[in-house]
Amino acid sequence: MTGVHRVVVTGLGAVSPLGHSVASYWDGLKRGNSGLGPITLTPANDELTQKVAAEVKDFEPLKHFAERQLSTLDRVSQFAVVAAREAVAQSGLSFDMALSVRTATIVGTGVGGQTTLDESFRRVYLEKRTRVFPLTIPKLMANAPASQVSMDCGLRGPAFGVVSACASATHAIGLAFHMVRGGMVDCAVTGGAEACITFGTLRGWEAMRVMSPDVCRPFSKGRMGLVLGEGAAMMVLEPLERARARAANILGEIVGFGMSADAADLTAPDLGGMVRAMQGALDDAKLNPADIQYVNAHGTGTAANDETETQALHQTFGPHAQRLAISSTKSMVGHALGAAGGLELVATLLAVREGIVPPTIGYLERDPACDLDYVPNEARTLEIDAAVSNSFAFGGLNAVLAVKKFS
């Protein structure tokens, strides 16, 4: 297929701190459940200053993979593959050779196989072992989640990883969306994955001094920073005509993608960069600010992000910003970095589909610097025609997706 296509979503998959499926994840979000808890995944948890994270709980690799397979799969790839299988199963697609070679696999991750990296470093530096496991390198590479999804699902078209820290999944999905829209491929399996709750990585985050000691309260007065999360979200994208021809269940439509770079500070958020990415997504979608009812915010819960994102929403949406329902699902599942944009787009698509806005939990009271409607603490029923999902990454790399209710 060539030309410009409408791009629809026909399958969703998620592995999250609220459950290992889209149903459990979405149910938890609607209930305002917290996926945060004590850190259990690393050796020497008690030595860490940071005590809290949003871990994917009770994930048993052997329920999903043969033991032999696990020697090649870091936790990040396990999450990606489990989410991809769910998305593909829901789509009802079977990838025969003709479709397989025309299907892209684009998967974002912030770093890649961090558990493998951490364990290898422990062996060589701490235990003074002279060798590491033979498949250490292909397990930890940042394209491993993309490669593993392509192998597991049998997808032979364009496949690679996308790396932009906290915006990785959004960049990946945006790129896949444009590839399907432009006719470069007939289908895409895309999303993001991260498994970053390792001892070494947590030490790195502690040193940045941006972590909340207990809960994540995006946009609220008294917020004390972010809480790390992990997981994966994957989705199947197809041109509308292909989905219609096979009578697929269409879950939503992706209509716009905007990107920008701050070219300023490495970590401080930048108003101009955020505005350009949001405006870019609206322009790409041919939507006006007043067409949007819901924004799934980047909303990390840091003092700087939430204040700057609020200003960016004012600047992009003008007076309409006051009418937007805005929520940060990171309040419930933490910041899953390279997976975050995927988990958040799943939430955004389902919010639009079901007319339910997930809340921002942990919200205490209004911060004068964050003066919009953040859907505090309880989900809300709201008819939504169109919504956007924001991702603003360290390194000043911003990506925003716009979705519409399918009709």
Place this chain on the structure above:
Amino acid sequence: MSDVAGDVIAIIAKKKRVDKPTVELSDRLLDLGLESLDAVEMIFDLEEKFDIQIPYNANTNNPRTEFETVGDVVAAVEKLVAQKTS
């Protein structure tokens, strides 16, 4: 000047962003042009140098206002060092 003061001044001098030949105890941190990442790096250097833990969260603490002068930082570090040895 105490040893601690000399070391603190050396650490802050590496992070300052204004063209000023020397750092004095009476200098205000704001006037030295320290940015937020500079503060985080400065705290790391202080912790490493003196083997102390400085409680600090960039979301709720602002060293550029909580500690007005270089002398204030020196006093805070001296207190933490004393606590460590007592």
